[in-house]
Amino acid sequence: MEKLGNWKRSHTCGALRKENAGAEVTLMGWVDSWRDHGGVFFVDLRDRYGKTQIVFNPEAGEMYQKAKDLRNEFVVAVRGQVALRPTGMINKNIATGEIEVAAKELKILNPAKVTPFEVSAYVEAAEELRLKYRYLDLRRPDMQRNLLIRNELYKTTRAYLDRHGFVDIETPILMRSTPEGARDYLVPSRLYKGSFYALPQSPQMYKQILMVAGMDRYFQIVRCFRDEDTRADRQPEFTQIDIEMSFVDQEDVMALVEGLTAEMMQNILGRKISLPLPRLTYAEAMARFGSDKPDLRFGLEIRDVTALAGQSEFKIFVETVTGGKTVQALCLPGGAKYSRKQIDDLAQYATQMGAKGLVTLKVTESGWEGGAAKFFSSGVIGKVNAAWPAKAGDLLLFVADEEEKAQKVLGALRLRLAQEEKLIPENSFNFLWVVDFPLLEFDEEEKRWMARHHPFTAPKDEDIALVDTAPEKVRAKAYDLVLNGTEIAGGSIRIHQRELQKKMFNLLKLSDAEAENKFGFLLEAFEYGAPPHGGIAFGFDRLVMLFAGRKSIRDVIAFPKTNAALSLMDGAPSPVDEKQLRELGIKLA
RNA sequence: GGGGUCGUGGUGUAGCUUGGUUAACACGCUGGCCUGUCAAGCCGGAGAUCGCGGGUUCAAGUCCCGUCGGCCCCGCCA
Numbered sequence: 001m002e003k004l005g006n007w008k009r010s011h012t013c014g015a016l017r018k019e020n021a022g023a024e025v026t027l028m029g030w031v032d033s034w035r036d037h038g039g040v041f042f043v044d045l046r047d048r049y050g051k052t053q054i055v056f057n058p059e060a061g062e063m064y065q066k067a068k069d070l071r072n073e074f075v076v077a078v079r080g081q082v083a084l085r086p087t088g089m090i091n092k093n094i095a096t097g098e099i100e101v102a103a104k105e106l107k108i109l110n111p112a113k114v115t116p117f118e119v120s121a122y123v124e125a126a127e128e129l130r131l132k133y134r135y136l137d138l139r140r141p142d143m144q145r146n147l148l149i150r151n152e153l154y155k156t157t158r159a160y161l162d163r164h165g166f167v168d169i170e171t172p173i174l175m176r177s178t179p180e181g182a183r184d185y186l187v188p189s190r191l192y193k194g195s196f197y198a199l200p201q202s203p204q205m206y207k208q209i210l211m212v213a214g215m216d217r218y219f220q221i222v223r224c225f226r227d228e229d230t231r232a233d234r235q236p237e238f239t240q241i242d243i244e245m246s247f248v249d250q251e252d253v254m255a256l257v258e259g260l261t262a263e264m265m266q267n268i269l270g271r272k273i274s275l276p277l278p279r280l281t282y283a284e285a286m287a288r289f290g291s292d293k294p295d296l297r298f299g300l301e302i303r304d305v306t307a308l309a310g311q312s313e314f315k316i317f318v319e320t321v322t323g324g325k326t327v328q329a330l331c332l333p334g335g336a337k338y339s340r341k342q343i344d345d346l347a348q349y350a351t352q353m354g355a356k357g358l359v360t361l362k363v364t365e366s367g368w369e370g371g372a373a374k375f376f377s378s379g380v381i382g383k384v385n386a387a388w389p390a391k392a393g394d395l396l397l398f399v400a401d402e403e404e405k406a407q408k409v410l411g412a413l414r415l416r417l418a419q420e421e422k423l424i425p426e427n428s429f430n431f432l433w434v435v436d437f438p439l440l441e442f443d444e445e446e447k448r449w450m451a452r453h454h455p456f457t458a459p460k461d462e463d464i465a466l467v468d469t470a471p472e473k474v475r476a477k478a479y480d481l482v483l484n485g486t487e488i489a490g491g492s493i494r495i496h497q498r499e500l501q502k503k504m505f506n507l508l509k510l511s512d513a514e515a516e517n518k519f520g521f522l523l524e525a526f527e528y529g530a531p532p533h534g535g536i537a538f539g540f541d542r543l544v545m546l547f548a549g550r551k552s553i554r555d556v557i558a559f560p561k562t563n564a565a566l567s568l569m570d571g572a573p574s575p576v577d578e579k580q581l582r583e584l585g586i587k588l589a
Numbered sequence: 590g591g592g593g594u595c596g597u598g599g600u601g602u603a604g605c606u607u608g609g610u611u612a613a614c615a616c617g618c619u620g621g622c623c624u625g626u627c628a629a630g631c632c633g634g635a636g637a638u639c640g641c642g643g644g645u646u647c648a649a650g651u652c653c654c655g656u657c658g659g660c661c662c663c664g665c666c667a
Contacts, residue, residue: 033627033628033629035625035626035627035629035630036623036629037623037624037625037626037629037630038622038623038624039623039624039625040624040625040626041624042625042626042627042629044627051627053626053627055626057624058624071618072617085625086625088625089625089626089627091626094627097627100625114599114617114618115599115600115617116599116600117600117601118599118600118601118616118617120628121600121601121616121617122601122616122628123600123601123602123615123616124600124601125600125601126595126596126600126601126659127659127660128596128658128659128660129600129659131659179667180667181666181667182665182666182667183665183666201667202667204667226666227666228665228666229590229665229666230666231662231666232660232661232662234666349662352592353662354663450667451667452667453667454667455667456667457667552660562658562659562660563660563661564658564659566658568659
């Protein structure tokens, strides 16, 4: 092992080109691979910027012998002369492929053990290993690229919002636990034993208070914490681009976000998108795609066939219709080829998604084929077929249930079928807004209305009267931005008037005392001159994931946690000393 | 909380359906050869009680039960 001494890196491993031929350079990096030809010895030196081939010639004596001991992932410094590669030896696969560096001096700055998986391998390593040895995983160009895309998105976000007059303000990480929403991560207080801070699920209330404070335009790229089960696109801690603005309505927030989105597309992917972005109401998204975050990269739309199903002799459908429920359906072009087992799998999936059953019928030249086919007259068959229209060789899939339940099940089937049939175009970016969300949803367990977005979301002006008479019909000034079937941002205009807020709390069955206890500081703030305001928050990790073309946000987070919320590299969470617990006044059960 | 799936030398996989001799292949590692490769090549070598525990059996990587871990999904995530 040798000292760096006064050596300075003159170029990165991705910098040298044929124009540099003849230059004396100093490169530092990791051994990406080595090739011993008995005589000449090659090393591909790697850093974040690229790879450069180093050549060691036998004439170099002592240094040549030293070079022969180099192995993968050794950290080395090399001094030498840039040389054009001999004719026919150019490697078109790398940017530095026209040159190589003829080594004159070599320092082995640090050796490396044989790595648990091959860093520059073409074979993938198991994710468990990648997470445990994250520093090795992050040496891979793919992962470095993801983090660089992430960095570009930070930069674009900050530049854009700065240009639009937004102020980056930090909000507390240690805050008061608030009810509603996700489970909080708690931090015990040493000074006030038995009391806890909570880590923010989002800085929601702080940013609203910043509006009361007159900051007018706030943003923050901020870590948020939710103690809920994970998914490919959900981690215990994640990052939001949090935005709030005063004296605006829904259109202002949406226009701002569209500008930011377009700039991201331009800067990161070099693509222009046309504005304004398309919009769907929640009702339409559910009716046509069975999802509040529909993937519009493919069709396969759902149709409501309740009326026609009611004209059949099929008992299940007839009872559904007379019971005031609906029958919805999908048509899979070419789906008649599906085997019994494939259809059984679909039915099982539908059941898992909450359906009571799945009725499938194959479309033929003469009508329908399948167990239930005989209950439908040719007239009804013709009209149902006409809905898509369906043709011979297609498969019809029916779900009979309450409207939204049936839509959701078919929405899930729609996605699954699109994946199986490879209907989703790669490398396409489909943005849309979903607007006019219901303000509330009824919680069957607690037998009360719950805020769908959060309890400060304003109802649409024209729906305020319905709050008392038909809460289920009230639409919110809320909007979600969807990209390729993933919700990437969501926001709303907030209630800024005490009276309306009070009304909402009553509806949510939150007593004055409870409201006071839980949100008192915010409500009090609203009494000292709260401007109309609203905002939005991006799920930043999801955004990076989609821009990087990955399937999990773990690939765009430097140190993510597993499904079970463990950090395999550092072993968090871990037990702590008895002494630490005593200081906090905590006794384990 | 529930469902699914995977776990085999250091790594990635095959073998498991239908139990049966020495667990196979590639990469990596290692010894040797080789002066122009670039996922170098050629010859040789080491390296696996098949995640863990129990059971069935004359016999278990293979079948059964349990358990642990990774991943995907439902619930959950205002």
